[in-house]
Amino acid sequence: ASVHLIPRHFAPQILLIENTRVFVSNQLLAMRSPFFNSLFYGEYKEREKEEIELKDVKLEEFLDLLDFVYEFEQAQFIDSNVSHILKLADRFSLTYMFDNAQQFLKRESRLDASKKILLAETYRMQSTMDYVVFGLCQEEIEELKEKEEYAGYSDATKACIEARLTYFHNAPTPPPRLSPSYGLSSDSE
CATH class of the missing domain: 3.30.710.10 (Potassium Channel Kv1.1; Chain A)
Incomplete structure (x- = not known):
């Protein structure tokens, strides 16, 4: 053929x-x-x-x-x-x-974060790695750590993910919610 x-x-x-x-x-x-x-x-x-x-x-x-x-x-x-x-x-x-692939992975791809991170790591696409990891919330990081792909990540990638998780643990507590009637919350109400 x-x-x-x-x-x-x-x-x-x-x-x-x-x-x-x-x-x-x-x-x-x-x-x-x-x-x-x-x-x-x-x-x-x-x-x-x-x-x-x-x-x-x-x-x-x-x-x-x-x-x-x-x-x-x-x-x-x-x-x-x-x-x-x-x-x-x-x-x-x-x-x-690689530039176009990175733009696709950042903006259009519906692949889950674990697969994007694996591609970013495999093909040395640091900006994609940073974009994906920085976009994860605490719950997503916890879920990611349970996935099969996580075990195959390099130590550097795991450290990047852990640094993001540490950010959430060290983030200041959010301010108290405003009370709808007075504009301030109070423990005495």
């Missing part, structure tokens, strides 16, 4: 993914990725091959990634693709994708 993302005469490189030939622009991929630049133009034996096999890559996930590389209009981060797009962007050194 073959997948032509661009006309064949503009796609001088064939990538073999899960036994499917994917025709890509080696120039565009090389411009956007040091990994592909080295693969196509470096001192590797693969550059002489007509087809280059990419192992341990799922075809559908790679096609999602190429939507972003080629800047197709339908290329949007959604909760079901952000994880594998980040994984492949990291693997193939497509670092420019």
Whole structure:
């Protein structure tokens, strides 16, 4: 099987993914990725091959990634693709994708905080980490600490979460509620 993302005469490189030939622009991929630049133009034996096999890559996930590389209009981060797009962007050194992924995770994603924190930690997205952790209330932090993902967090991430929890424990007590009739609350009422 073959997948032509661009006309064949503009796609001088064939990538073999899960036994499917994917025709890509080696120039565009090389411009956007040091990994592909080295693969196509470096001192590797693969550059002489007509087809280059990419192992341990799922075809559908790679096609999602190429939507972003080629800047197709339908290329949007959604909760079901952000994880594998980040994984492949990291693997193939497509670092420019991380800014948009972070904006998505902060503003649009409906993933729960534990998954966002795991992605932020895995892909070294500190601003996303700070945004998510700072947005947690005390109850959410307590729930987070009970989740399976929490055990896999690094010590630094756990310390960040604990620091947020400490904030709640050390926060000043709120002022007394105002009485509706006098404007002040009183223990004698």
